[in-house]
Amino acid sequence: MNKALIVLILATALVPLAAKGKDARCVVKQNGDIAYSGSCEFIPDSGGSFGIRRKGNARILPNITDISVFIVSPGVAEVRGLTTSGINSRWGTAVRSKKDTACWTGPDFEICAY
Numbered sequence: 001m002n003k004a005l006i007v008l009i010l011a012t013a014l015v016p017l018a019a020k021g022k023d024a025r026c027v028v029k030q031n032g033d034i035a036y037s038g039s040c041e042f043i044p045d046s047g048g049s050f051g052i053r054r055k056g057n058a059r060i061l062p063n064i065t066d067i068s069v070f071i072v073s074p075g076v077a078e079v080r081g082l083t084t085s086g087i088n089s090r091w092g093t094a095v096r097s098k099k100d101t102a103c104w105t106g107p108d109f110e111i112c113a114y
Helices: 003-011
Strands: 020-031 033-044 050-053 066-073 076-083 088-096 102-104 108-111
Touching: 050 108, 066 088, 088 108
Parallel strands: none
Antiparallel strands: 020 033, 020 108, 033 050, 050 066, 066 076, 076 088, 088 102, 102 108
């Protein structure tokens, strides 16, 4: 896959977050600690990709409003967080948990949506 296509895919990863989501329960861990656990909107996208956000303008983390999990290959995703400054920050690659398929685990984070 060429670099321009990868950039285009990642740049559009949060576009579906403008859509109305489904009510869900989300758990976000950072460095093994629960950073957020509670209600959220789950915004599905094609191919199993999805985004999560809290309802209204509430932040899911102190400086993060939205989190996107963009599937790049079976069981592998690219995770990004949209900051309050509008920066689409790259968190890194995550793999789908074999223990809990609602969860995606990266090097220092885990995103679960139920």
